[in-house]
Amino acid sequence: xxxxxxxxxxxxxxxxxxxxxxHKLLVRAGYIKKLANGVYSYLPLxxxxxxxxxxxxxxxxxxAGAQELLMPFVQPAELWQKSGRWxxxxxxLMRMKDRHEVEMCLAPTHEEVxxxxxxxxxxxxxxxxxxxxxxxxxxxxxxxxxxxxLRGREFxxxxxxxxxxxxxxxxxxxxxxxxxxxxxxxRCGLETKMVQSDSGAIGGSVSHEFMVLVDTSVGENNxxxxxxxxxSANSNHAVSKLNDETTDGGFNELKLVDTPDVRTIEELAKFxxxxxxxxxxxxxxxxxxxxxxxxxxxxxMPVMVMIRGDKEVEETKLMNAVGALEIRPAVDVxxxxxxxxxxxxxxxxxxxxxxxxxxxxNSVRGMKNFVxxxxxxxxxYTGYNFSDIKEEDLKGGKPEFxxxxxxxxxxxxxxxxxxxxxxxxxxxxxxxxxxxxxxxxMNALYTDENGKTHPYIMGCYGIxxxxxxxxxxxRYHDDFGIIWPLxxxxxxxxxxxxxxxxxxxVKLAEEIYQKLLNKGVxxxxxxxxxxxxxxxxxxxxxxxxxxxxxxxxxxxxLVEFKARKDADVLKLSPEDAVEKIxxxxxxxx
RNA sequence: CGGGAUGUGGCGCAGUUUGGUAGCGUACUUCGCUUGGGACGAAGGGGCCGCAGGUUCAAAUCCUGUCAUCCCGACCA
Numbered sequence: 327x328x329x330x331x332x333x334x335x336x337x338x339x340x341x342x343x344x345x346x347x348x349h350k351l352l353v354r355a356g357y358i359k360k361l362a363n364g365v366y367s368y369l370p371l372x373x374x375x376x377x378x379x380x381x382x383x384x385x386x387x388x389x390a391g392a393q394e395l396l397m398p399f400v401q402p403a404e405l406w407q408k409s410g411r412w413x414x415x416x417x418x419l420m421r422m423k424d425r426h427e428v429e430m431c432l433a434p435t436h437e438e439v440x441x442x443x444x445x446x447x448x449x450x451x452x453x454x455x456x457x458x459x460x461x462x463x464x465x466x467x468x469x470x471x472x473x474x475x476l477r478g479r480e481f482x483x484x485x486x487x488x489x490x491x492x493x494x495x496x497x498x499x500x501x502x503x504x505x506x507x508x509x510x511x512x513r514c515g516l517e518t519k520m521v522q523s524d525s526g527a528i529g530g531s532v533s534h535e536f537m538v539l540v541d542t543s544v545g546e547n548n549x550x551x552x553x554x555x556x557x558s559a560n561s562n563h564a565v566s567k568l569n570d571e572t573t574d575g576g577f578n579e580l581k582l583v584d585t586p587d588v589r590t591i592e593e594l595a596k597f598x599x600x601x602x603x604x605x606x607x608x609x610x611x612x613x614x615x616x617x618x619x620x621x622x623x624x625x626x627m628p629v630m631v632m633i634r635g636d637k638e639v640e641e642t643k644l645m646n647a648v649g650a651l652e653i654r655p656a657v658d659v660x661x662x663x664x665x666x667x668x669x670x671x672x673x674x675x676x677x678x679x680x681x682x683x684x685x686x687x688n689s690v691r692g693m694k695n696f697v698x699x700x701x702x703x704x705x706x707y708t709g710y711n712f713s714d715i716k717e718e719d720l721k722g723g724k725p726e727f728x729x730x731x732x733x734x735x736x737x738x739x740x741x742x743x744x745x746x747x748x749x750x751x752x753x754x755x756x757x758x759x760x761x762x763x764x765x766x767x768m769n770a771l772y773t774d775e776n777g778k779t780h781p782y783i784m785g786c787y788g789i790x791x792x793x794x795x796x797x798x799x800x801r802y803h804d805d806f807g808i809i810w811p812l813x814x815x816x817x818x819x820x821x822x823x824x825x826x827x828x829x830x831x832v833k834l835a836e837e838i839y840q841k842l843l844n845k846g847v848x849x850x851x852x853x854x855x856x857x858x859x860x861x862x863x864x865x866x867x868x869x870x871x872x873x874x875x876x877x878x879x880x881x882x883x884l885v886e887f888k889a890r891k892d893a894d895v896l897k898l899s900p901e902d903a904v905e906k907i908x909x910x911x912x913x914x915x
Numbered sequence: 916c917g918g919g920a921u922g923u924g925g926c927g928c929a930g931u932u933u934g935g936u937a938g939c940g941u942a943c944u945u946c947g948c949u950u951g952g953g954a955c956g957a958a959g960g961g962g963c964c965g966c967a968g969g970u971u972c973a974a975a976u977c978c979u980g981u982c983a984u985c986c987c988g989a990c991c992a
Contacts, residue, residue: 338941338953339927343985354926363984472985589992609991631991638991654916655990669992699992806952825950859952866952877951886951 327817329852329861333370336864346544348799349474351808355867357816364471364479368792371868374816375795376482380461382513382813383484383789390506392457392486397439399463403429405438408768414616414651418466432465437764437786440487444782445770451491454772454782455499459486461791473544475796476752482791489765490783491772496759500532503787507536507755510789515811516798518754521549522559524642525758532759535560536789537751538797545750552739552746560753562642565729566737566746572692573634575604577709585706589670591635598697598708605635606690606698606710608673610661610682613650628656628664630674633687633731635697640732647685647728665701673699678721686725752797753790760784802891808869809890813914818842819907820850820870824858824877835876838885838900845908866890872907874900 334356343360344350352358357372368376384394403421406412412419420432433439440458448456461484471479486503490496504520511518516538523535537549537560550566551558559565575598588597595602609631615624629648631639645653661669664682674684698710717723735748764770765781773779795814802809812818819842823835835851842849850870852861858877865873875886879897887896887903898906 335925335942336953337926342921342927345985359925591992594992607991611991633991635991657990661990661992669990672992822951827950855950857950857952857954859950859954862952864953875951 327850329820329850329864330854332850334868336867344474346473346476346796346800347542347803348476348544348796351799351803351867352474352796355807355869358475364468364477366475366478366480371816372795375810375814376791378814378816379514379791379794380482380484383461383510383791386506386510386513387459387484387486390457390502392459392488394460395443395458396460397433397436397443397462399433399465401431401433401439403431405442405768406431409438409441409764410616410767411438413621416651418468420465420467433462434464434466435483435788436460436462436485437487437760437784438768441764441768441770441782441784444487444489445768448489449771449773451772451774455488455490455495457486457488457499457503459484459787473546473796475792476544476800477546478792481793484789484791486787488785488787489772490785491774491780493783496761496783496785500757500759500785503757503785504534507757507787507789511536511538511754511794513813514794514798515813516754516794516801519549519551519558519751521551521751522563523756524560524562524646534757535751535753536755538754538801539749539751540797540800541750542800543750544800545752547751547753548748549751550733550735550746550748552742552744554744555739555742557739557741557746560751561732561748562640564733564746565740566733567740567743568689568692568737570603570692572694573601573603573696574694575600575696575708577695577697580707580709580711580714582700583706583708584704585671586704587670588704588706594697594706595635600697602636603634604693604696606673606693606696607633607635607637608699609633609639610656610664610672611639611641611644611653612656612660613645613648613683614652615649616651628660628682629653630672630677630682630684631687631730632674632684632690632698632725634689634693637687637689637731637734639687639730643728644685644730647730648683667701667703671699671701671703671705673701674715675699675701675719677701678718684720684726685730686727687731688727688729689731690725691727752793752800754794754797755787755789757787758785760786803869806863807867810869810871812871812910815869815871817848817850817870818911819847819872819874820852820865820868821874821876822852822858822861822865824875826853826855830880831876834880834885834900835874838874838876838904841900841904842907845904845911847907847911872910874903874907876900 336356337354340350341353358366360366422430424430464483465480468479471477488499518536520534523533525533548561550564591602594605611629612626613629614626618624641653665672694711695709698707700707736745738745762781770782771779799808821835821839823831839851871890873888884897885900885903887898
């Protein structure tokens, strides 16, 4: 490719509306152009990167025994009503009507379609297992798209779905995919960590995410991990052992105490001179639910979480615990409405008849003689114990213990007891065991050797193609621009003649360029009449992995060779420079 | 959903307070000159100032509405 013909316009400045470095760089270096919020055109350089990522995925998926197909981006609502997700998917699902007033939606994912596809074609155990995938657009109408390609509304995803007759077969495929994914990301030049995770809107039981670890807020997930035994999990799923499982507030008598305007945990700890871990904290949430089977609205429900004062609620866990679709902290007015008191003093006291669901986090199990709100203005109890709970406080008089707390750095690994670390991660892939979550409601059945029918046991496996490319930029860049891993760079190398008025330079650059092309290197010849500085800046910004500079040194028979990721500039003969790049490129396959 | 800010050639911005028919940088075109880290000079092309109403002799500027974008927040008692 000749740079003079390449459809790219680099910008002198970063765009004003970008926050994440990958977003800034991809716009400035001419890879993407925004069309609408969270919707981008992929320009020729970007398209080459995406093609490379896609091809790596294809090769490894095919090698792992999966077959590629292609499913529609626009789908009928009917299918989603069958699976039950038309009601639960919420506003993220982009809905619309066609000219006949038939409800349709844009695909946020393809479980429904694949299930219907397989149902029509495969009906026998003899044909199973099978793993089918495609690389397709997805559209999710996110509340707040941000960070460019990292969280767009429209994006490209590889999603694979496997169908089995047994859990063992699913387990084997799950493992097979985990290995394929590790290979895929490695070939994309990315180190990833496979972590346990919540299965979210997709559903199912077992799931893992593949994270690219980063140290900025664009990593939207917190990952807890153990260096000793390798345990690692998304914060929405992570569990830990507390460092102080039992805590004693030291108040040996149950007392109702006046606590005027002492509201926060911090203030209470100071007021009573106890640790925050000796205070039983109450947090009120409002949970909302999907419409029931008849399409009737299910009313919102207040949920009170009792948790140890030094711990925080993990909202995803809480959502799962109560089966809610969405959950949010209650506002002051709601606190008064449901509990009859004001924030700062609430608790479960006298709540048995209040239609408030009360959940106790596991973190409180070992507490005794603690401080807890009295559910009356400006009053707390001290020296409270779980045996003090009465029928009028809780239905049944007994606490319901669940894990709904967020792990904290330094808490201990449940597997080996070592203290846990935390880091940020960008989720580039995930794998799920779906079981019969879709096949059952959609009545997708196979016939076994005895002629009996069963719902398929399913797995699904996704990789964000556009996000993977953006994650690579996020991970590999410097002050001058992108530093692409060679595997997914739009081109492998650029040849820069310094002075286009110097015929010898131009001629040699052309020769080197042709030689690279002939040896299978994807090269760009920067034949523009601009000054060298412009070409160097662009080369760094765009991030070509290798650069050969043809300048004054040709008098000595030498050109300059530079790898984007290294600072060194080597003076080599043209043959040696070409050979270095050819060797690097052929080592890819 | 709440709060704040911003919408002016492809990109980055000024002009709005005090209404007078649009400007700077960059990018683009042409010419000259220059050619090792975003040179210089000259001459050009491109915007009904987000959109819709209103006030006015006159609106980028004032008023009303609307849309869009960005940031923050969404209550841990």
